[in-house]
Amino acid sequence: MLLNQFLLLSAVLFAIGVYGVLARRNGVLVLMSIELILNAVNLNLVAFGAFRETVGGEVFALFVIAVAAAEVGVGLAMVLLLYRNRRSIDLTQIDQLRG
Amino acid sequence: MTELLTIAASTDGGGLALGITEGGNWFLRNVWLIPLLPALSFVGILFFGKRMPRGGSELGVATLGIAFLLAVVTGVAWVDHRDDYHGEEVHRAVVVHDAHADAHADDHGVGHGHPSLAVHRTATWFQTNGVEFTVGTLVDGPAVMMLLVVTLVSLLVHVYSTDYVHGDRRYTHFFAFLSLFSASMLLLVVSENTLQLLCAWELVGVCSFVLIGHWWEEKPNSDAALKAFLTNRVGDMGLLVGVTVLFFAVGSALPDRFGSFSIAETNALASSGALPHTTLLIASCCLMAAVMSKSGQFFLHTWLPDAMAGPTPVSALIHAATMVVAGVFMIARMYGVFFEGFQIGGSSINLMAFIGGLTTIVGACLAFVQRDIKKVLAYSTISQLGYMVMALGVGAWTAAMFHLFTHAFFKACLFLGSGSVSHAVHSFDMKSDMGGLRKHMPHTYRTFMIGTVALAGLPPLAGFWSKDEILVGTGGWGLLGGTGGNGAYTLMLGMGMLTAALTAAYMTRCVYLTFFGEFRGHGQPHESGPRITVPLWILAGLAVVAGFVNLPKGFQMAPGSLQERFGHFVEPVAGYFPAISHGTPSWSLAVVSTLVVVGGIAAAGWYYFVKVEAASKVAGTSLTELPDGPTTKYPLARMGHTLLANKYYLDHLYNEVVVDGTKGPVARFAYRINQQVIDRTVDLVGETAVKAGVVVYEKVDQLVVDGAVNASGSASSATGEELRKINSGKVQSYAAILFAAATVLAGVLIVIV
Numbered sequence: 059m060l061l062n063q064f065l066l067l068s069a070v071l072f073a074i075g076v077y078g079v080l081a082r083r084n085g086v087l088v089l090m091s092i093e094l095i096l097n098a099v100n101l102n103l104v105a106f107g108a109f110r111e112t113v114g115g116e117v118f119a120l121f122v123i124a125v126a127a128a129e130v131g132v133g134l135a136m137v138l139l140l141y142r143n144r145r146s147i148d149l150t151q152i153d154q155l156r157g
Numbered sequence: 158m159t160e161l162l163t164i165a166a167s168t169d170g171g172g173l174a175l176g177i178t179e180g181g182n183w184f185l186r187n188v189w190l191i192p193l194l195p196a197l198s199f200v201g202i203l204f205f206g207k208r209m210p211r212g213g214s215e216l217g218v219a220t221l222g223i224a225f226l227l228a229v230v231t232g233v234a235w236v237d238h239r240d241d242y243h244g245e246e247v248h249r250a251v252v253v254h255d256a257h258a259d260a261h262a263d264d265h266g267v268g269h270g271h272p273s274l275a276v277h278r279t280a281t282w283f284q285t286n287g288v289e290f291t292v293g294t295l296v297d298g299p300a301v302m303m304l305l306v307v308t309l310v311s312l313l314v315h316v317y318s319t320d321y322v323h324g325d326r327r328y329t330h331f332f333a334f335l336s337l338f339s340a341s342m343l344l345l346v347v348s349e350n351t352l353q354l355l356c357a358w359e360l361v362g363v364c365s366f367v368l369i370g371h372w373w374e375e376k377p378n379s380d381a382a383l384k385a386f387l388t389n390r391v392g393d394m395g396l397l398v399g400v401t402v403l404f405f406a407v408g409s410a411l412p413d414r415f416g417s418f419s420i421a422e423t424n425a426l427a428s429s430g431a432l433p434h435t436t437l438l439i440a441s442c443c444l445m446a447a448v449m450s451k452s453g454q455f456f457l458h459t460w461l462p463d464a465m466a467g468p469t470p471v472s473a474l475i476h477a478a479t480m481v482v483a484g485v486f487m488i489a490r491m492y493g494v495f496f497e498g499f500q501i502g503g504s505s506i507n508l509m510a511f512i513g514g515l516t517t518i519v520g521a522c523l524a525f526v527q528r529d530i531k532k533v534l535a536y537s538t539i540s541q542l543g544y545m546v547m548a549l550g551v552g553a554w555t556a557a558m559f560h561l562f563t564h565a566f567f568k569a570c571l572f573l574g575s576g577s578v579s580h581a582v583h584s585f586d587m588k589s590d591m592g593g594l595r596k597h598m599p600h601t602y603r604t605f606m607i608g609t610v611a612l613a614g615l616p617p618l619a620g621f622w623s624k625d626e627i628l629v630g631t632g633g634w635g636l637l638g639g640t641g642g643n644g645a646y647t648l649m650l651g652m653g654m655l656t657a658a659l660t661a662a663y664m665t666r667c668v669y670l671t672f673f674g675e676f677r678g679h680g681q682p683h684e685s686g687p688r689i690t691v692p693l694w695i696l697a698g699l700a701v702v703a704g705f706v707n708l709p710k711g712f713q714m715a716p717g718s719l720q721e722r723f724g725h726f727v728e729p730v731a732g733y734f735p736a737i738s739h740g741t742p743s744w745s746l747a748v749v750s751t752l753v754v755v756g757g758i759a760a761a762g763w764y765y766f767v768k769v770e771a772a773s774k775v776a777g778t779s780l781t782e783l784p785d786g787p788t789t790k791y792p793l794a795r796m797g798h799t800l801l802a803n804k805y806y807l808d809h810l811y812n813e814v815v816v817d818g819t820k821g822p823v824a825r826f827a828y829r830i831n832q833q834v835i836d837r838t839v840d841l842v843g844e845t846a847v848k849a850g851v852v853v854y855e856k857v858d859q860l861v862v863d864g865a866v867n868a869s870g871s872a873s874s875a876t877g878e879e880l881r882k883i884n885s886g887k888v889q890s891y892a893a894i895l896f897a898a899a900t901v902l903a904g905v906l907i908v909i910v
Contacts, residue, residue: 076896079889079892080892080896081889088889149887149888150887150889152886152887152888153885153887154886155886155887155888155891
């Protein structure tokens with residue numbers, strides 16, 4: 059089995075996701091990028107699982123999918139609230155985390 | 158631990174048969190349900206009681222009702238088990254590598270008669286250092302009898318209390334602890350080992366403390382609760398030491414074992430002679446101290462009358478079913494130890510018989526000088542408990558248990574009756590607030606009279622049978638064929654007879670002052686409601702019939718199948734119980750003791766119903782004593798009265814001699830130590846410390862520490878300046894740092910691994 063291809067694809071996906079998180083200003087797009095990162099990880103897990111012929115990888119991937127769904131739910135809710143309060147979802151304008 | 162207990166047939170000479178079985182009826186094996194129910198009720202009432210329509214009392218009454226039904230079923234199961242149990246003929250035994258014990262094993266195993274196999278069940282409680290501690294139940298005659306008595310009296314007290322403490326500010330709290338009190342006592346009676354018994358014993362003590370101090374807003378009440386608790390602590394120390402001594406004594410008798418708390422094993426070893434006599438004597442004396450405080454024996458009885466500060470239902474529960482009978486029950490439980498320790502079979506006067514005998518007389522005398530109706534009953538309880546302890550001390554085990562059984566009913570009846578009276582006149586003072594109540598409270602009057610006659614011991618009421626059996630058991634009566642059981646205790650017989658007369662006399666006085674003459678209080682007394690009178694009538698009925706369960710052997714008026722039923726079902730015939738012998742009842746003793754009782758009633762009756770009544774007519778008011786009675790005429794009588802009125806000066810002895818006597822010297826000693834040793838040391842240390850401090854300040858602090866602190870301060874402020882720039886508040890810059898850090902870490906990981 060060709061593990062390399064999967065790992066490469068996963069690395070590319072991960073890199074795109076990181077770029078999206080760091081560079082995009084739109085909150086929704088950042089969330090989508092996070093999904094990309096998570097899916098890259100999923101791909102890794104499944105690929106390794108298949109390679110080593112255990113179900114552990116699939117099981118972990120399932121867990122990650124479930125957690126990702128919950129995370130997106132929370133994230134979108136936050137974006138929605140941000141929009142309601144500030145009429146904008148531009149992340150560069152949000153610097154309230156400063157201590 | 159259990160693997161060391163070998164399974165051996167009862168006839169096997171190598172093992173010491175305990176006479177217990179793991180099998181038996183479901184109800185006998187699951188008797189733990191009975192204490193559990195009131196315990197659950199306690200938790201339920203505590204958390205949800207306030208939200209219930211009747212403040213949690215319904216939960217208490219319901220659980221006690223179910224517990225009582227379970228106890229009845231257990232009793233029936235025990236009766237079946239006692240006569241018909243053939244299921245498992247092998248039972249557990251302890252292996253003793255001791256020639257002496259082996260020689261005894263045959264005599265004491267299941268030698269005499271059909272064995273009564275106690276139903277034994279354990280579970281591991283905790284394990285430490287290879288020694289396993291268990292909890293469990295040991296169900297045999299005395300345990301089943303106590304289960305019945307405790308649940309019944311407790312149920313009636315619960316019902317009674319719903320009226321008596323109605324509207325109290327801590328109504329819910331009261332019922333919660335009433336339930337816990339019953340639960341603790343039930344746990345005590347089914348205990349399989351002494352450690353569990355000790356825990357239940359302490360729980361009973363705590364509950365009594367809480368309930369005696371139920372109305373703690375008034376200082377005397379909380380003082381009384383504290384006194385009860387602290388006096389009990391004195392005895393509890395004895396119990397703790399005694400239990401520990403027995404634990405190790407058993408351990409040294411069994412070579413493979415470290416020790417054992419098991420009641421059955423301890424008793425069996427003690428009875429077999431495998432434990433040294435000195436050890437048993439020490440253990441017995443320690444346990445006796447516990448009995449003296451818990452069961453109000455002279456000279457640790459002083460808390461009991463003060464405990465009357467609690468609500469009357471609590472007093473009834475304490476005196477009839479829980480608390481004070483715990484001590485008597487403990488002797489009955491550990492009887493193998495006491496029997497050998499005090500050599501009860503040997504007819505020598507022993508500590509237990511002597512203390513019991515003394516207590517009956519001391520308590521009965523004190524009952525004469527009380528104004529408070531509950532205190533009369535309290536001293537009466539002390540006296541009757543003395544009777545039981547004396548009976549145990551002379552080897553009349555069954556008689557003592559029987560008296561405990563009958564006493565529970567008539568004393569509960571009397572206490573609840575006194576509560577009903579005080580409910581009507583709002584006082585406990587017989588002299589100033591009572592009198593003539595027979596016209597106003599017919600139910601209370603009748604039940605109280607039944608209780609009084611039963612307590613005084615007139616045939617055919619309950620008290621007569623049990624009292625007579627104790628007198629027989631002393632073995633001091635040699636006339637007309639009556640012979641003793643375990644020895645001739647003539648002194649104890651005399652004490653018992655004297656107390657019988659005194660009891661009859663002081664109860665006559667109490668009844669006269671409460672129910673006869675003219676009403677001396679204020680207002681119009683009225684009969685109490687059905688929730689008070691119905692329990693009274695039930696208890697009065699039991700006070701009449703309870704004696705018939707143990708008609709004496711050879712009693713010609715009853716068929717043989719009805720004789721000594723109580724003894725047959727309650728007295729264990731097993732390896733863990735000593736082989737006691739029984740006295741032969743005699744008509745002459747019964748007649749004489751009855752005449753003594755009648756004499757006591759006649760003497761007090763003549764004084765009160767004739768002389769005082771006549772003097773009252775002359776004076777025109779209801780008198781409570783003769784204006785020129787013996788205490789005014791004779792100096793000796795006056796001195797006696799003063800002695801009694803001051804309770805033998807025991808409280809003074811404890812407070813002024815013992816407490817103050819130790820307090821002063823201890824305080825002076827402590828002061829001297831404080832001034833001369835501790836203070837001087839402290840001063841020295843202080844001066845040295847100051848000198849050292851100066852050196853340290855100049856050299857170490859200023860140069861090294863301050864320098865380091867300043868350096869770290871400026872370093873962190875510089876770092877802060879730099880770090881402030883990163884703290885932009887922008888999520889994405891944080892994420893960038895996060896990823897950068899993760900990348901660096903991943904790089905490090907790759908390089909290292």
